[in-house]
Amino acid sequence: MKQTPKGARTRAAGKGTGAARRKTARPAAGGGAASGGAEAGARVRLSLTVNGEPREVLVEGYKTLLELLREDLGLTGTKHGCELGECGACAVLVEGEPVLSCLRLAVECEGARVTTVEGLAHGPDLSPLQRAFADKGAAQCGYCTPGILVTAQALLDRTPRPTREQIAAALSGNLCRCTGYLQIIEAVEAAAGTQAQGRGGAPDGRRDAPVQRRSEAGA
Numbered sequence: 001m002k003q004t005p006k007g008a009r010t011r012a013a014g015k016g017t018g019a020a021r022r023k024t025a026r027p028a029a030g031g032g033a034a035s036g037g038a039e040a041g042a043r044v045r046l047s048l049t050v051n052g053e054p055r056e057v058l059v060e061g062y063k064t065l066l067e068l069l070r071e072d073l074g075l076t077g078t079k080h081g082c083e084l085g086e087c088g089a090c091a092v093l094v095e096g097e098p099v100l101s102c103l104r105l106a107v108e109c110e111g112a113r114v115t116t117v118e119g120l121a122h123g124p125d126l127s128p129l130q131r132a133f134a135d136k137g138a139a140q141c142g143y144c145t146p147g148i149l150v151t152a153q154a155l156l157d158r159t160p161r162p163t164r165e166q167i168a169a170a171l172s173g174n175l176c177r178c179t180g181y182l183q184i185i186e187a188v189e190a191a192a193g194t195q196a197q198g199r200g201g202a203p204d205g206r207r208d209a210p211v212q213r214r215s216e217a218g219a
């Protein structure tokens with residue numbers, strides 16, 4: 001029988017505490033002042049750092065960060081889900097914090113440091129968190145996995161040994177229809193233990209590691 005963490009129940013009630021939960025309405029086309037003045041359809045030159053690589057792109061002012069990543073940069077590890085800020089499938093890290101990329105206009109990310117699931121791996125090696133997901137069976141269909149991985153990684157970066165309750169709360173904005181969440185929580189716990197023992201590489205510098213290949217666990 002599927003098990004549901006406290007955080008998932010909280011989320012179902014619309015009161016989740018996950019860092020990537022909905023904070024704003026879906027951005028309107030054109031973006032207005034929030035988009036840095038970009039007109040609908042106008043292309044804006046945008047400079048940002050994605051997975052440690054400086055990127056400069058011309059992007060339409062109406063595009064979300066999710067669309068920029070997938071369509072303009074080819075980083076399809078980040079998934080389209082509800083596009084309403086409800087599912088967490090689109091979560092990425094902006095300046096190290098989980099953000100729902102379906103709700104963030106690309107032009108709002110000028111100069112930002114963005115980390116996607118592709119940026120979690122250490123070169124050819126999966127990160128401890130990705131390995132734990134594979135070992136624990138925390139990814140089944142895998143659609144939710146990229147968003148959960150980046151959100152969980154942000155938690156581990158700021159709280160190296162989180163409690164089960166802290167993990168559930170951090171992931172309360174990420175829906176999974178397959179696993180029942182227990183394996184996901186166990187995987188985060190296992191990764192925390194691995195990182196604490198200093199195996200598999202320290203988390204420091206992960207976000208600045210250049211993309212060398214897609215992660216097996218999250219792509």
Ligand code: FES
Nearest residue numbers: 081082083085102
């Ligand atoms: S929350 Fe962004 S796609 Fe669902």
Ligand code: FES
Nearest residue numbers: 140141176177178
């Ligand atoms: S593994 Fe399928 S939705 Fe989470």
